[in-house]
Amino acid sequence: MAVTIKDVAKRANVSPATVSLVIHNNKRISPETRARVLRAIKELNYHPSRSARGLVSRQTGNIGFILRDDHFTKSEPFYTKVFLGTEFQAREDEYYILLTTVHSDFRESDPLPRFVLERNVEGIILAGKIPGSLITGLETYKLPMVFVDYVPPEGNYPMVLIDNISGGREATRHLIDLGHRRIAFIGGDFEHPSIRERFQGYRMALEDAGIPIDPALIVTDEPNTDRACGYQAAEKLFRQTDAVSAVFACNDAMAIGLLRYCRTHGISVPDQLSLVGFDDVESDLLVDPPLSTMRVPKEELGIQAMRLMVEMLKSQTIKPKKVLVPVELVVRGSSQPVTVG
Numbered sequence: 001m002a003v004t005i006k007d008v009a010k011r012a013n014v015s016p017a018t019v020s021l022v023i024h025n026n027k028r029i030s031p032e033t034r035a036r037v038l039r040a041i042k043e044l045n046y047h048p049s050r051s052a053r054g055l056v057s058r059q060t061g062n063i064g065f066i067l068r069d070d071h072f073t074k075s076e077p078f079y080t081k082v083f084l085g086t087e088f089q090a091r092e093d094e095y096y097i098l099l100t101t102v103h104s105d106f107r108e109s110d111p112l113p114r115f116v117l118e119r120n121v122e123g124i125i126l127a128g129k130i131p132g133s134l135i136t137g138l139e140t141y142k143l144p145m146v147f148v149d150y151v152p153p154e155g156n157y158p159m160v161l162i163d164n165i166s167g168g169r170e171a172t173r174h175l176i177d178l179g180h181r182r183i184a185f186i187g188g189d190f191e192h193p194s195i196r197e198r199f200q201g202y203r204m205a206l207e208d209a210g211i212p213i214d215p216a217l218i219v220t221d222e223p224n225t226d227r228a229c230g231y232q233a234a235e236k237l238f239r240q241t242d243a244v245s246a247v248f249a250c251n252d253a254m255a256i257g258l259l260r261y262c263r264t265h266g267i268s269v270p271d272q273l274s275l276v277g278f279d280d281v282e283s284d285l286l287v288d289p290p291l292s293t294m295r296v297p298k299e300e301l302g303i304q305a306m307r308l309m310v311e312m313l314k315s316q317t318i319k320p321k322k323v324l325v326p327v328e329l330v331v332r333g334s335s336q337p338v339t340v341g
Contacts, residue, residue, distance in 0.1 A: 003044045003045065003046045003047075004046075005019050005020065005046075007044055007046070008037065008040045008041055008044055008046050011040035011043065011044060012033075012036045012037045012039070012040040013036070014033060014036070014037060018033065018037065019037055019041075022034050022037040022038065022041075059122060060119075060120050060121060060122055061094065061095055061096055061122070062095065062096050062097075062098050062115065062120055062121045062122060063086070063090060063095050063096070063097055063098070063121055063122060063123050063124070063125060063306070063309055064097075064098050064100070064113065064115050064116065064121040064123070064124040064125070064143075065083055065086055065097050065098065065099045065100070065124075065125045065126075065127070066100055066101070066102060066113060066124060066125070066126050066127070066130070066134070067079050067083075067101055067102075067126070067127045067128050067130075068101060068102060068103070068104045068128060068129065068130070068131075069101040069102065069103060069104070070104050070224075071101075071127070071128045071129075072101050077281060077282070078279055078281060078296075078298060079127045079128055079149075079298075081298030081299055081302070082127050082148055082149070082298050082299070082301045082302040082305075083097070083099060083127070083302060084298075084299055084302060085298065085299035085300060085301060085302020085303045085304075085305075085306070086125055086302035086303070086305055086306045087302070088299065088302070088303060089302065089303045089306035089307060089310075090306055093306065093310045095122075095306075095310070098115050098120070098121060100113045100114075100115065102130075102131070102134055104131065105131070106131040106133055106134045107131075107133055108133045108136065108137065110133075112134075112137050112138065112141075116138065116141055116143070119141070121143065122143070122144070122313055123143055123144035123145065123146070123309045123312065123313060124138060124143055124144070124145045124146075125145075125146045125147075125148060125302075125305050125306070125309060126145060126146070126147050126148065126150070127147075127148040127149060127150070127301075127302075127305075128148070128149055128150055129150050129189070129191075129192050130147070130150060130152070132152070132153065132154075135152055135155070139155075144158075144309060144312045144313065144318050145157055145158070146158045146159070146160065146305045146308045146309050146312075147159045147160070148160045148161075148301050148302070148305045149161065149162055149194055149301065150192070150193065150194070151193040156320040157320060158308045158309075158312065158318070158319060158320060158321045158322070159320075159321075159322050159323070160301050160304045160305045160308065160322075160323045160325065161194075161322060161323070161324055161325065162194060162296055162301070162324075162325055162327060163324050163325060163326050163327055164193075164194050164197035164198045164200075164201065164327075165197045165198075165200050165201045165204070166201065166326070166327070167198065167201060167278060167294040167296075167327040168197065168198035168199065168200065168201020168202045168204075168205070168248070168278070168294075169201035169202070169204050169205045169208075170201075170205075170294065170327075170329050171198075171201070171202075171205075171248050171276045171278060171293075171294050171329065172201065172202045172205035172206065172248050172276075173205045173208070173209075174276060174292070174329055174331070174335065175246040175248065175274055175276060175335065176205060176206075176209045176211070178246070178274060178335060178336065178337045178338060179337050179338035180245045180246040180274060180338045181211055181245070181338075182214075182217065182243050182244050182245045182246070183202075183206070183211070183217065183244075183245070183246045183247070183248060184217040184218065184219070184237055184244050184246070184247045184248070185199055185202045185217065185218050185219070185220070185247070185248050185249075185250070186219045186220075186222075186230065186233035186234065186237060186247060186248075186249050186250065186254055186258060187199055187219070187220045187222065187225065187233075187249070187250035187254065188220070188221070188222030188223060188224050188225045188229045188233065188250070188254065189222070189223065189224050189225050190220045190221070192225075195220075195225065195250050195251075198248075198250050198278060199218075199220060199250070202248055214241075216240045216241040217237070217240075217241065217244065219233045219236045219237050219240075221236075222254075225250060225251050225253055225254050226253050226254070226257070227253050227254070227256050227257035227260070228257060229253075229254060229257060230249060230253060230254030230255060230256060230257020230258045230260075230261075231257040231258065231260055231261045232257075233254060233257070233258065234257065234258040234261035234262070235261065238261075238265075244273065245273065245274065245338050245339075246273065246274040246275070246276075246335070246338070247273065247274070247275050247276070248276050248278075249275065249276070249277045249278065250278060251277060251278050251279050252277035252278065252279045252280065252281050252283070252291060252293055253279075253281075254277070255275055255276070255277030255278075255291055255293070255334075256277075256283065256287055256291070258275065259275065259287055259291075259334075269289060269334055270289060270333065270334050270335055270336040271336075271339065272339070274292075274334065274335040274336055274338070275291065275292065275334040275335060276291075276292045276293060276294070276334070276335055277291050277292070277293040277294070278293060278294045278296070278327075279293060279294070279295075279296050279298075280293045280294065280295035280296060280330055285332075289332065289333030289334045290332035290333045290334065291332055291333075291334045292329075292330065292331050292332045292333070292334045292335040293330050293332070294327045294328065294329055294330070295327060295328045295329075295330045296325075296327050297325060297327075300325055301325055304323045304325060308321060308323065
């Protein structure tokens with residue numbers, strides 16, 4: 001049976017709170033009492049649990065992780081990987097991660113996550129686009145917050161972000177290097193900073209190459225960035241123009257939606273149309289052809305977020321630090337040199 005803090009207290013003839021004070025090296029404990037407690041800990045081979053440490057420090061050892069329920073899916077596991085990254089790092093730092101989801105239309109009248117209401121976390125990591133009403137509600141609890149892959153429109157928070165501009169630029173440059181000039185961009189949820197930045201990178205690459213930006217090659221008004229929106233964006237694109245030789249999709253889900261449109265309408269990828277996505281999710285290898293994309297190190301986003309959180313908790317200061325995580329081009333079967341003639 002595991003030794004408890006009560007067992008140590010009984011052996012040392014002190015209270016459990018005194019044992020916790022010794023564990024935390026509190027100066028209020030006399031040298032004699034400290035020696036007696038430490039001797040009991042050694043004799044019983046006791047290893048303090050988080051709850052024992054928390055008797056004095058009021059620390060829970062828990063970090064909350066919040067994302068929208070539509071970001072927590074089997075088919076699009078991007079943020080699930082981010083969550084795993086926080087879990088990996090939390091083990092090293094001896095913290096526990098508590099996961100919950102909220103509705104995308106979260107309102108101020110909706111209850112906050114239980115672990116916030118019960119004050120059962122020391123800080124909160126928020127991944128992806130988060131409703132402003134949720135951020136407002138969380139602010140009242142004065143907990144450290146770290147945002148991943150999202151820049152709130154107001155406030156100055158610690159953030160871990162993807163290098164979207166460089167990624168969008170490199171994806172488009174890859175298509176330019178293959179000889180493409182009629183390169184389209186499809187995107188959705190354009191209020192999301194990541195999507196806007198990828199589009200910015202697309203424009204920069206075209207400008208660098210001296211290629212005019214054609215509004216007919218741009219579709220950014222989809223409400224979301226899922227596969228269905230990718231299909232709808234492809235419909236809009238080819239209604240606007242059929243003079244397209246390549247597409248940069250703002251993420252892999254939309255790219256896969258566009259692939260489905262191409263299969264339905266007899267457009268061969270990559271023979272007639274080259275395609276590059278962004279994210280590098282597992283399903284990229286399952287589609288035909290396998291998708292060229294920008295690889296985002298999703299677990300690394302979570303690791304960096306957890307490191308920022310621990311840094312704040314240890315220093316007891318909140319610094320609006322920004323960590324930018326680089327991305328990498330992965331060339332697969334969906335992109336090839338432009339076909340002449």
